[in-house]
Amino acid sequence: MLEIKNLHARISEGREILKGVDLTVKPGEVHAIMGPNGSGKSTLAGVLSGKPGYEVTEGQVLFQGRDLLAMAADERARDGVFLAFQYPVEIPGVNNMYFLRAALNAVRKQRGESDMDAGQFLKAVRAKLKLLEIGEDLLQRGVNVGFSGGEKKRNEIFQMAMLEPKLAILDETDSGLDIDALQMVSRGINALRGPKRAIVMITHYQRLLNYVVPDRVHVLSGGRIAKSGGKELALELEQTGYGAYGDAA
Amino acid sequence: MTDTAAAHNLAPLREGYKYGFVSDIESESAPPGLNDDTIRFISAKKQEPQWLLDWRLQAFHQWQKMDSPHWAKLRIAPIDYQAATYYSAPKRQNTPKSLDEVDPELLKTYEKLGIPLNERAALAGVAVDAVFDSVSVATTFKKTLGELGIIFCSFGEAVREHPDLVRKYLGSVVPQGDNFFAALNSAVFSDGSFAYIPAGVRCPMELSTYFRINAAKSGQFERTLLVADKGAYVSYLEGCTAPQRDENQLHAAVVELVALEGAEIKYSTVQNWYPGDAEGKGGIYNFVTKRGACRGARAKISWTQVETGSAITWKYPSCILEGDDSVGEFYSVAITNNFQQADTGTKMIHLGRNTRSTIISKGISAGKGQNTYRGLVRIQPKAANARNYTQCDSLLIGDKCGAHTVPYIAARNPTARVEHEATTSKISDEQMFYCQQRGLSKEDALSLIVNGFCKEVLKELPMEFAVEAQKLLAVSLEGSVG
Numbered sequence: 001m002l003e004i005k006n007l008h009a010r011i012s013e014g015r016e017i018l019k020g021v022d023l024t025v026k027p028g029e030v031h032a033i034m035g036p037n038g039s040g041k042s043t044l045a046g047v048l049s050g051k052p053g054y055e056v057t058e059g060q061v062l063f064q065g066r067d068l069l070a071m072a073a074d075e076r077a078r079d080g081v082f083l084a085f086q087y088p089v090e091i092p093g094v095n096n097m098y099f100l101r102a103a104l105n106a107v108r109k110q111r112g113e114s115d116m117d118a119g120q121f122l123k124a125v126r127a128k129l130k131l132l133e134i135g136e137d138l139l140q141r142g143v144n145v146g147f148s149g150g151e152k153k154r155n156e157i158f159q160m161a162m163l164e165p166k167l168a169i170l171d172e173t174d175s176g177l178d179i180d181a182l183q184m185v186s187r188g189i190n191a192l193r194g195p196k197r198a199i200v201m202i203t204h205y206q207r208l209l210n211y212v213v214p215d216r217v218h219v220l221s222g223g224r225i226a227k228s229g230g231k232e233l234a235l236e237l238e239q240t241g242y243g244a245y246g247d248a249a
Numbered sequence: 250m251t252d253t254a255a256a257h258n259l260a261p262l263r264e265g266y267k268y269g270f271v272s273d274i275e276s277e278s279a280p281p282g283l284n285d286d287t288i289r290f291i292s293a294k295k296q297e298p299q300w301l302l303d304w305r306l307q308a309f310h311q312w313q314k315m316d317s318p319h320w321a322k323l324r325i326a327p328i329d330y331q332a333a334t335y336y337s338a339p340k341r342q343n344t345p346k347s348l349d350e351v352d353p354e355l356l357k358t359y360e361k362l363g364i365p366l367n368e369r370a371a372l373a374g375v376a377v378d379a380v381f382d383s384v385s386v387a388t389t390f391k392k393t394l395g396e397l398g399i400i401f402c403s404f405g406e407a408v409r410e411h412p413d414l415v416r417k418y419l420g421s422v423v424p425q426g427d428n429f430f431a432a433l434n435s436a437v438f439s440d441g442s443f444a445y446i447p448a449g450v451r452c453p454m455e456l457s458t459y460f461r462i463n464a465a466k467s468g469q470f471e472r473t474l475l476v477a478d479k480g481a482y483v484s485y486l487e488g489c490t491a492p493q494r495d496e497n498q499l500h501a502a503v504v505e506l507v508a509l510e511g512a513e514i515k516y517s518t519v520q521n522w523y524p525g526d527a528e529g530k531g532g533i534y535n536f537v538t539k540r541g542a543c544r545g546a547r548a549k550i551s552w553t554q555v556e557t558g559s560a561i562t563w564k565y566p567s568c569i570l571e572g573d574d575s576v577g578e579f580y581s582v583a584i585t586n587n588f589q590q591a592d593t594g595t596k597m598i599h600l601g602r603n604t605r606s607t608i609i610s611k612g613i614s615a616g617k618g619q620n621t622y623r624g625l626v627r628i629q630p631k632a633a634n635a636r637n638y639t640q641c642d643s644l645l646i647g648d649k650c651g652a653h654t655v656p657y658i659a660a661r662n663p664t665a666r667v668e669h670e671a672t673t674s675k676i677s678d679e680q681m682f683y684c685q686q687r688g689l690s691k692e693d694a695l696s697l698i699v700n701g702f703c704k705e706v707l708k709e710l711p712m713e714f715a716v717e718a719q720k721l722l723a724v725s726l727e728g729s730v731g
Binding site: 085099 | 677678679680682683684685686687688689690691693694697698700701702703704705
């Protein structure tokens with residue numbers, strides 16, 4: 001599904017942040033990437049999703065065998081790469097539901113499916129809303145406008161559930177969530193686990209991993225994967241901290 | 250041209266009209282230049298009564314003493330008014346005969362805007378009688394309106410058929426000498442529209458939707474007069490979202506609205522004239538005077554405009570709130586891209602007690618466009634408890650454009666309450682990336698964000714217009730993000 005080989009990247013005109021990341025994620029797998037502040041977690045998410053402002057200086061990323069880095073951000077999205085934002089962006093005046101439907105139809109078109117009509121769409125929406133315990137009023141508001149932190153994160157997972165990506169990258173989706181919201185979000189993520197889908201969770205803390213149990217855990221430190229292991233690695237980190245992995249902030 | 254020459258021209262024309270003569274009239278136009286004789290020629294051509302000729306001449310004599318306004322934040326190349334032609338019958342020689350002869354780029358735009366097929370040809374300037382069968386439709390509508398006592402016709406027809414109404418209201422809101430361009434229009438106006446809604450009648454349809462094509466040829470000095478009698482209601486749509494063929498560079502229109510006691514007029518405009526090319530060459534100069542008077546208690550006038558075209562827009566649709574409890578509204582979206590300039594806004598003049606006004610202005614600048622909101626809120630001494638709320642938002646796309654806000658507030662009554670809010674924002678890279686990360690193309694993302702920004706104004710437009718306007722915003726901003 002995703003093959004990252006010796007990836008080096010920097011902030012445009014700035015210092016190098018990723019210094020040779022290697023990572024392979026197979027369909028059906030859930031990977032957790034953990035690491036201290038400044039270790040390059042968000043840069044990795046940005047580079048994979050095509051966020052402007054980063055420059056890849058070396059290495060390769062293959063997504064389903066294709067050169068991911070050669071694709072524009074919207075192309076990647078339509079091909080099934082989804083990024084759940086750490087800080088979801090507000091778009092005033094644009095109805096959340098309208099936005100979602102536009103996105104869904106763009107993705108469906110790429111898959112060779114027809115546009116969803118209003119009825120089908122509403123039905124699909126209601127099913128997912130229930131799963132995440134999101135009120136329908138959220139749909140009628142502007143995209144992320146006036147949402148609480150928890151609502152924003154839940155909205156990201158809701159969008160993910162609707163768009164059904166092949167590769168979902170969750171950038172600190174658990175940060176700022178209270179325990180109830182964390183459980184709801186986790187339920188949403190777990191519902192999306194499946195043999196054809198890969199999920200990469202970027203997180204500081206182990207607590208999300210209690211609810212979404214990963215197949216693999218990686219420690220990103222100093223711009224490289226410093227250690228990889230099973231789910232027990234997360235527990236170990238909780239005990240020892242990131243200090244053992246070098247240049248922790 | 251001398252008086253005799255004008256008189257000489259008059260005779261054959263009258264005969265021609267009598268016998269339904271049409272073919273020769275096409276080649277007849279006034280010689281370039283502007284003087285008393287030009288005015289007489291135009292008036293004679295239109296077979297106007299003496300009072301209207303006198304009115305035009307009066308306007309012309311005032312105009313001669315006036316200077317082109319220079320206070321707007323606009324760069325305007327000098328205009329040689331003596332070089333222009335002020336009367337020209339529609340030319341047919343150069344018009345395309347079918348859609349096959351029309352510029353494919355123009356057709357592509359129509360398609361993007363979702364303009365119905367049968368209208369595209371007419372908009373592109375294909376000889377209307379060859380393709381368009383709206384005449385029968387128009388007749389049906391006219392009958393419905395007639396049964397309600399609603400008068401809706403060309404200005405010329407109104408002068409002939411309803412001279413008393415025209416005489417009573419013409420120039421009563423925008424006097425001949427109001428400003429340079431209004432004076433010019435009053436002297437040389439070509440044609441336009443007239444509507445009168447009798448007391449207590451609610452006009453059952455959006456006026457002008459059905460004839461938007463036919464009205465497209467009203468010319469560069471258009472004159473519109475709408476009168477809503479006591480308790481009447483009318484919604485009027487001006488313009489068209491499709492770019493129109495137009496060889497005139499200077500457009501100086503005048504629109505006058507009169508709302509009597511308890512009447513309501515809703516006036517919506519979508520202006521999409523040729524903005525000039527990406528290098529700033531060509532494009533229409535759109536210098537328009539629009540004003541409405543709420544002449545009775547509880548009258549309401551609401552302007553909604555979407556301005557995306559023209560190289561230069563100079564336009565301030567205004568409300569004079571004379572009647573107690575009368576209401577004025579102004580909702581505006583103005584886009585400037587490439588080298589376009591817009592200086593637009595409104596004037597709300599509060600004269601009556603408890604008068605209220607709302608101003609919502611959304612300016613969008615892209616490319617090297619310059620966009621200025623200029624507005625005046627004046628509360629006169631007798632306007633006790635007057636209220637105004639103004640909101641001016643500017644959106645910048647790129648870093649070579651400009652947005653300016655120039656609000657004037659003059660409150661001469663201590664009970665007045667005037668609120669003004671202004672914001673300026675840029676479309677952020679984060680917003681664009683968020684949309685793109687959800688699968689939307691750059692163009693769709695931009696269109697979505699811009700439409701969200703304009704939502705409060707777009708929702709004031711009649712449904713059908715709003716859909717086209719949304720698409721138009723997207724088309725106008727094409728190529729503005731890298």
